[in-house]
Amino acid sequence: MSQSRLASCIPLPIDNKLLISVVEKAKDWALMHGVGMRDKKHFSKDSIQIAPFVLLPSPFPRTEFTKAIELQPVLNELMHKVAHNDEFLEKTLQNALQVDDFTAKLYDVWLKVREEGITQSLSLGLFRSDYLMQQPDSNRIKQVEFNTVAASFGAITSNLPTMYRYVMRQLGHGELIKNMPENRALSGLCSGIIEAYDLFAVPSAVVIFVVEEVSYNICDQRFHEFEISEKRPDIMIYRKTLGEIYEETELNDKKQLILDGQPVAVVYYRSGYEPDQYPSTKEWDARLRVERSSAIKCPSIHYQLAGTKKVQQALAAPGVLETFMSEGAVTSRVRDIFTGLYSLDFDEGGERAVEMALADAEKFVLKPQREGGGNNLYGADVREALLRMRHSRERAAYILMERILPPLVSGYVVRPGAAVPPPLSDLVSELGIFGVIIGNKDKIYCNRQVGHMLRTKLADANEGGVAAGLGALDSPYLLDL
Ligand SMILES: Nc1ncnc2c1ncn2[C@@H]1O[C@H](COP(=O)(O)OP(=O)(O)O)[C@@H](O)[C@H]1O
Ligand SMILES: [Mg+2]
Incomplete structure (x- = not known):
């Protein structure tokens, strides 16, 4: 089947001379506002290079964008309930656990913590639900996956509407800016960490960001640290690898996780979601120690398990959604995004x-x-x-x-080190909606949608991870079809 196409925000192609000049301007804007990543080939802590981005905001139907936003608190709550249903998690994961060592190790941590008795009942979720438009189904959104751990790019993409306003004005199309929604993902995600910190309610407690040995996606992580420091100068954030957590922390008799003499209020994982990030038993021991502690985990181990693909598949099976949500219009809206x-x-x-x-x-x-x-x-x-x-x-x-077969959009991908001007290419876009939730089995303290991200890849690429170098950062240009 040939893929249909969504109209781009302005007529394309752009004249070559104008294109070269606008790409140069956009690249400088990006570099000077942290739309950047560390260079994997020539790593240096002294420099960042531009993160791949598309020159123009990609079209996205307004109705589908609004639907995704409206559904986010519903999905947050659904995943929260799934994570707190031990029986469902066990039943759903049992076969995968037999053959998947990594998921089995995560599950083992969960079992140990449950056996011992849970010290911290609260979990913090900084979630992201991802969607592609299904072109044969009138471009309605279909959920690709639900991320419960280390969902990234909320910070950098919060800067993009400003970049695209600048680009559109440089192209003489300032009048179209009204179709580009603001994105407050960064402040929304940080407000979740701050609320969890306040619920922990221990003065002088600190926050740990669990990071990789080398962080290429440094801007996206640091922006959270800068934002929290600005809003709450009293909160100190430490960046630690799992290996460092093993070496530098301990549990005291109240099961507080102690780092440098201070209790840890919140542990936010930006690493720890794939096997390579646990090279030895030390990292697993560190993970277990954090889970046993009174620190509020983002995500807690059961939130991470709820985010597995197996759970996503189980939820889409007939009758399963209804065990978590009462039958009605909202439930059928959720069912409608499943493929x-x-x-x-x-x-x-x-x-x-x-x-x-x-x-x-x-x-x-x-x-x-x-x-x-x-x-x-x-x-x-x-x-x-x-x-x-x-x-x-x-x-x-x-x-x-x-x-899922998304519609094509035309656009220019700007990449570090690539020739200028970039070619006009066929692209497809994937929308992510961020959500924040804090709660325990009995009570949800906060649950909201906080922002979005769009990433766009060449139409013939299977995957579009930006950190993996395949996708490009983007921001929606809303279409009233
Ligand atoms: N059902 C699908 N149809 C089309 N593309 C898909 C589908 N599922 C995943 N993809 C592509 O693969 C990428 C990675 O898949 P995803 O489920 O998000 O796994 P990961 O956890 O590795 O991000 C997605 O971002 C999307 O580009
Ligand atoms: Mg994904």
Whole structure:
């Protein structure tokens, strides 16, 4: 099927001379406002380079954007309930746990904490729900995944509306700025950390950001630190790797996590979502220590488990949503954003899913229980993997998902080190909506939608991770269709 196209915000192509000049201006704007990342090839703490971005804001239907925003608190609450339903998590994950060592280790931490008795009942969620438009279904949004751990780019993308206002004026189209929504994701996400800090209510407590050994996406993390420091000069933030947490923290008799003599109020994970980030047992020990402590975790281990692909698939199965939400208009709106999701367990349904995917592999994506991009299989690889795993228990670690076919948009991707002017390319966009929630099993203290991000990739690329170098940062240009 040929993919339909959404109209770009201004007529394209842009005249070459104007294009070169506007790209130069936009790059400088980006560099001077932290739309940047560290250079992976020539890493230096003294410099950042531009993060890939698209020159113009990409079109997105206003009704679908509004729908995604309205649904965010509903999805926050749904995931909160899922995370607090031990039986559902166990039942949903049990087959994957047999074959997926990483998920099993996370689950093991959860079991240990539960056996011991939970010290901190509150969890902080800084979530992001991701969507692609389904072009054969009138460009209605379909959920790609729900991120409960280290959901990134809320900070950098909060700067983008200002950048695009500047770009649009340079192109002589200032009148179109009204169609570009503001984005307050950074302040919204930080307000979640601050509220959790205040609920912890211990003067002189500190906050830990759990970070990688080397942070390439440094701007997106540091902006949170700057924002919190500005709003709350009393809150000290430490950046620590899991290895450093192992070496430098301890639990006191009240199960407070102590760093440099101070209790830790909030632990915000920007790392810890993939196996490589736990190179030894030390990192797992550190994770367990944090989970056992009274610190409020973002995410707590059960929030992280609720964000697995397996849970997403289970929620889409007939009748499951209704066990978490009462039947009604809101529930059917949530069901409407789900696309076909199938378990590959060894049962009748799993066999049917295997047959279906082998018959038409192009229509599906095969996903393991991993985060961070680059793990999914597409097209011929789906077929090959299913033929290989068909009779192996390994297949239960995967889910099968209907492939979403988004509409094309035309645009220019600006990349560090790439030739100027960039070529006019066919692109597709993925919307992410940020949500904040704080609560425990009995009470939700705050639950809101706080902002968005758009990232855009070449139409023929399977994945669009910006940190992985495939996607480009973007901001929606709302269309009234
Ligand atoms: N069902 C799908 N249809 C089309 N593209 C998909 C689908 N699922 C995932 N993708 C693409 O793959 C990327 C990564 O998949 P995702 O489920 O978000 O996993 P990860 O946890 O690795 O980010 C998405 O950002 C999207 O570009
Ligand atoms: Mg993703």
